[in-house]
Each structure stands twice: as structure tokens, then as C-alpha cells.
Amino acid sequence: GDSVTQMEGPVTLSEEAFLTINCTYTATGYPSLFWYVQYPGEGLQLLLKATKADDKGSNKGFEATYRKETTSFHLEKGSVQVSDSAVYFCALSGQFYFGTGTSLTVIP
Amino acid sequence: NAGVTQTPKFQVLKTGQSMTLQCAQDMNHEYMSWYRQDPGMGLRLIHYSVGAGITDQGEVPNGYNVSRSTTEDFPLRLLSAAPSQTSVYFCASSYDKVLKNSPLHFGNGTRLTVT
Numbered sequence: 001g002d003s004v005t006q007m008e009g010p011v012t013l014s015e016e017a018f019l020t021i022n023c024t025y026t027a028t029g030y031p032s033l034f035w036y037v038q039y040p041g042e043g044l045q046l047l048l049k050a051t052k053a054d055d056k057g058s059n060k061g062f063e064a065t066y067r068k069e070t071t072s073f074h075l076e077k078g079s080v081q082v083s084d085s086a087v088y089f090c091a092l093s094g095q096f097y098f099g100t101g102t103s104l105t106v107i108p
Numbered sequence: 109n110a111g112v113t114q115t116p117k118f119q120v121l122k123t124g125q126s127m128t129l130q131c132a133q134d135m136n137h138e139y140m141s142w143y144r145q146d147p148g149m150g151l152r153l154i155h156y157s158v159g160a161g162i163t164d165q166g167e168v169p170n171g172y173n174v175s176r177s178t179t180e181d182f183p184l185r186l187l188s189a190a191p192s193q194t195s196v197y198f199c200a201s202s203y204d205k206v207l208k209n210s211p212l213h214f215g216n217g218t219r220l221t222v223t
Binding site for chain 1: 112141143148149150151153198200206207208209211212214215216217
């Protein structure tokens with residue numbers, strides 16, 4: 001069946017460091033792919049999405065490219081800030097299969 | 109602009125008690141769903157609905173009931189609470205019934221502890 005495998009955390013980075021969170025998927029058909037972010041005490045909110053192969057989603061300095069050949073949708077940011085500390089979830093369209101989440105802490 | 113509203117924010121139950129978690133959305137979304145979030149398990153789908161009068165089971169439906177009498181409301185009922193139901197519960201809605209391109213909109217969650 002459909003599934004999402006996400007890089008395990010937690011991840012701790014210094015401010016201005018480069019971030020990569022890996023996400024790979026298994027799906028039939030042509031799913032859309034999503035990254036959600038969850039700040040402490042809140043629900044998930046959409047960070048970015050891509051609806052077809054080779055699409056790049058971007059928002060707030062974060063980017064992810066839909067790679068059908070490697071079934072991946074890795075999240076990247078060139079320079080993280082303390083305010084980026086949160087839990088990040090990769091998700092697949094359909095019934096929304098979610099990854100297990102990756103906790104990111106950015107230290108000043 | 110309320111979005112998805114969940115109540116209560118926190119709840120403590122004793123084993124065997126029943127309760128209803130409330131969820132309401134004001135975006136006229138057809139699709140609504142309930143997830144539970146547990147450490148190391150991510151989000152798991154409990155029940156979902158693609159419109160008023162229509163509900164279906166997700167990945168972990170046992171011990172939970174839902175109904176959808178209106179487009180706006182989608183309550184989740186715990187029939188006889190068990191410690192294994194200690195979790196954070198999220199309600200979510202979406203414009204797109206087949207969830208192809210539209211994202212989910214989440215409430216802020218209900219933290220439930222069963223003792």
C-alpha cells in the first residue's frame with residue numbers, strides 16, 4: 001500500500017546551518033506530495049506542496065522537489081533560524097499518509 | 109476566520125468513561141477527518157467523512173465512533189475510554205474530497221489522558 005518514510009529525528013542545528021530532511025514514498029498512480037509543519041502546542045499547517053513530477057514547492061525559504069525517479073521529496077532550507085524549530089511531516093495525497101515527523105531544534 | 113475549531117483542548121478521563129471530542133469548521137469543506145498523534149507513530153487516521161451523512165473507517169477506528177449530520181460538525185466519540193487512547197487528537201478538513209491537490213486544514217488538537 002501507499003506509505004511515506006521520513007528521516008528520523010531529532011535534528012539539532014545551529015542558526016544559519018543548512019537543513020535537509022529526507023522523505024521517500026511508495027504510491028500507486030501519481031500522488032501529490034506535501035510538507036506540513038507543527039509548532040509547539042499547535043496543529044499541523046501546510047508548508048509547501050508539489051502536485052506532479054519535477055515540481056518544486058517553496059515557502060518561507062524552504063524548498064522540496066518532487067522526484068519520481070527516486071520517489072523522494074526531501075525538504076531543504078539554506079539557512080535555518082531559531083523560529084524554524086518545529087516538527088516537520090511529509091505527507092502523500094489520497095488518504096494523507098503521513099511520515100512519523102522529524103523534530104528540528106535550531107540553537108542560536 | 110476560525111477555520112477548524114476543536115474542543116476541549118485538554119481532557120482527563122477515567123478508564124471506562126465516555127466522552128465526545130468536538131470539531132467544527134466554517135470553510136464549507138466536504139471532507140473531514142480525525143487523526144491521533146502518538147510519539148514515534150506520526151499521525152494515524154481514525155475516521156473520515158466525505159460529506160454529511162457519510163462516514164468511513166481509517167487505519168485505527170476501534171473504540172471510536174463518528175457521525176456527520178451537518179457539513180460543519182464532525183464529533184468523535186469514545187465509547188469506553190482505555191489508557192491506550194491517551195493521545196493528542198486532531199481534526200482536519202479539506203475542500204477536496206479526494207484529497208488530490210488541496211491540503212488539510214488542522215485544528216489545534218485535544219490532548220486526552222486516560223487514567
